[in-house]
Amino acid sequence: MDIDYVANLARIELTPEERKKFQGQLGDVLVYFEKLQEVNVEGVTPTAHAFPRFNVWDEDEPTTGFTSDEALKNAPKSRNDQIVVPKVIEE
Amino acid sequence: MTDHSEIFTLTGSELSDGLASGQFSSEEVTKSYLSRIKEVDDKVHAFLSYDEEDMLDQAKSSDQRRASGKILGPLDGVPVCLKDVISAKGQPLTAASKILEKYRSPYDATVTIKLKKAGVVVGGRLNLDEFAMGSSTENSAYGPTCNPWDLGRVPGGSSGGSSAAVAAREAPLTLGSDTGGSIRQPASLCGVVGMKPTYGRVSRYGLAAFASSLDQIGPFSQTVEDTAQLLEIISGHDPLDSTSYPTPVPSFSNEIRQPFKPCKLGLPKEFFGTGMDDDVRKSIEQSIQWYRDKGYELVEISLPTTELSIPVYYVIATAEASSNLARYDGIRYTSRSEHAENAIDVYAKSRGEGFGEEVKRRCILGAYGLSSGYYDAYYLRAQKTRTLIRNDFDKAFEQVDAILTPTSPTPAFKFGEKSEDPISMYLSDIYTISTNLAGLPGISIPCGFTENGLPIGMQLIGQAFEEGKLLSIAHDYDRELQLGRSQPSL
Known part of the structure; x- marks a missing residue:
């Protein structure tokens, strides 16, 4: 496994120690997963949910949600009813 | 009961009776648990936080309801504590992670609303493996929970705080969540009852999600009777969780009181191979014999996809x-x-x-x-193989009413024993995981102790949405043996 590539996909920055440790551990886990390649799954329908329910609709009725105060209470930084983030547009 | 200092040792149903007959108030009950927590939780560390004032306020409201003859149900005034992944408005929810250290829930989970509507005193927040990932609580960012039966050993996980709190008598009833065994395995390792309902039986709204197609919330208690009562309260379809099932919720507590005819139990041969601790094997064999003696028919079955x-x-x-x-x-x-x-x-x-x-x-x-x-x-x-696993169970249930297995291959292990080897930790869920993949209900009940005095659990797996039958089979055993009533010395 290309650990840097996948950690970036998962948006997780690893320390050099973690990188080294995980490389070995995840390698072992993937070897363990190899068992799955031996199973004959031809023509088998995949299970996403044990008891799937389809077309679950709700009436389109307005209900009250959070006030902006409530919604922002856990935000790490906020100002003027909005969440503050670092600048995302490149100059 | 006249000695109020021992209130915290009671079961949910005994508390319910004592409150009904006026032996004690909900305030006295709640105070008894709070002082028990202060007495033992330094050693056990089942709780991440608890809001004393809020609990006492809820208890006083319950006492007022009772005084005016308006109680909301049999558990009105009884404390129920929550794994720290279940939202309770205004309370912390850390999921045992640093990333949620300062978070406070802006809303109640559906199960929390149901508890409040039943008059329950919604209590403290219980430790777990971070985001419910683990089998020992060693992955908590706030330090592990210790097994009340041996403080040098893990309580299991991920709901280790929920099982340890009941075992240490810091709470009569708790809720946990189970994705691959996270209720049943810690129940087994701590010597209490723990149940994962059928997938879809209990709303997941307000539960911090780990694996959405597998997660279910479920109860812990000293007895199967209490688990039936608590499950009845938290079950039911919820428009806020589209995977919750619109199937009626029977009264599980009534159902287990009905006379029950011994039925047919399956013993999957793949579960009784190598890797099982000798004391666990001995204890499970005794339980099998108990059921046989009661007139149950026990037959060998096969679940070939187990590995x-x-x-x-x-x-x-x-x-x-x-x-x-x-x-x-x-x-x-x-x-x-x-x-x-x-x-x-x-x-x-x-x-x-x-x-x-x-x-x-x-x-x-x-x-x-x-x-x-x-x-x-x-x-x-993996999803296709999951279908094969479900098919195995479907086939087994053409023959039997429930499946009997050990809950965990070993009793509680020592801290550090498996924490550096993910695969050996993953294998401690070998008996519980397939139940989640198939969506079936499973319950762990205490069935014995090792020579060193560590609890052992037996798992019963039932058919989908047949929790009543499953609980009846479990209650048949539990009401006679009552091993969850044994209390560790702390």
């Missing part, structure tokens, strides 16, 4: 986790890295600093299994 359940589970659960945990982004409601200078940094550094090792491992593994080029070989193949 595939661990790889299938870890592919599916990590994939779902990597997707679910994307919400902890350092932007909206989690802590943010102070070193983040651009958008990608906010995500990657906040998550790198905020998540513990196992959570990082699983998110990375999940992202790998879903990534371009590997999706078919891992995720899709």
Whole structure:
């Protein structure tokens, strides 16, 4: 496994120690997963949910949600009813 | 009961009776548990937090309701504590992660609303493996919980705080969540009853999601009778969880009181192979004999896909986790890295600093299994194999009414024994995981002790939405043996 590539996909920055440790551990886990390649799954329908329910609709009725105060209470930084983030547009 | 100093040793139904007959008030009950927590939780560390004032306010309201003859149900005034992944408005929810250290729930989970509507005193927040990922509570960012039967050993996990709190008599009833055994395995290791309901029986709204197609909330207690009562309260369809099932909820507590005719139990031969501790084997064999003596028919069955359940589970659960945990982004409601200078940094550094090792491992593994080029070989193949696992159970239930197995291959293990070897930790869920993949209900009941005095649990697996039958089979055994009533000396 290309650990840097996948950690970036998962948006997780690893320390050099973690990188080294995980490389070995995840390698072992993937070897363990190899068992799955031996199973004959031809023509088998995949299970996403044990008891799937389809077309679950709700009436389109307005209900009250959070006030902006409530919604922002856990935000790490906020100002003027909005969440503050670092600048995302490149100059 | 006249000695109020021992209130905390009672079961939920005994508390219910004592409150009804006026032997004590909910305030006295709640105070008894609070002082018990202060007495033993330094050693056990089952709780991450508790709000004393809030609990006492709820207790006083219950006493007022009772005084005016308006109680809301049999558990009115009885405390129920929650695994710290279940939302209770205004209370913390850390999921035992640093990334949610300062978070407070802005709303109640559906189960919390149901508890409040039943008059329950919603109590403290219980420790777990971070985001419910683990089998020992060693992955908690706030330090592990200790097994009340041997403080040098783990309580199991991930709901280790929920099981240890009941075993240590710090709470009469608790809720946990079970994705691959996270209720049943800690119940087994702590000598209490723990149940994972059928997938869809209990709403997951307000539960911090780990693997959405597998997660279920369920009860812990000293007795099967209490578990039936608590399950009845939290069950039912919820418009806020589209995977909750619109099937009627029978009165489980009434159902287990009806006369029950011994039925047919299956013993899957794949579960009784190597890897099982000798004391566990001996104890399970005694339980099998108990059922035989009562007139149950026990037959060998086969679940040939058993050995595939661990790889299938870890592919599916990590994939779902990597997707679910994307919400902890350092932007909206989690802590943010102070070193983040651009958008990608906010995500990657906040998550790198905020998540513990196992959570990082699983998110990375999940992202790998879903990534371009590997999706078919891992995720899709695991979902197809999951179908084969379900088919095995369907076939087994053509023959039997329930399946009897050990809950865990070993009793409680020592701290550090498995924490550096993910695969050996994953294998401690070998008997519980396939139940989640098939969506079936499973219950662990105490069935004995090892020579060193560590509890052993037996698992019973039932048919989908047949919790009443499953609880009746479990209650038949539990009401006679009552092993969950044994109390560790602390």
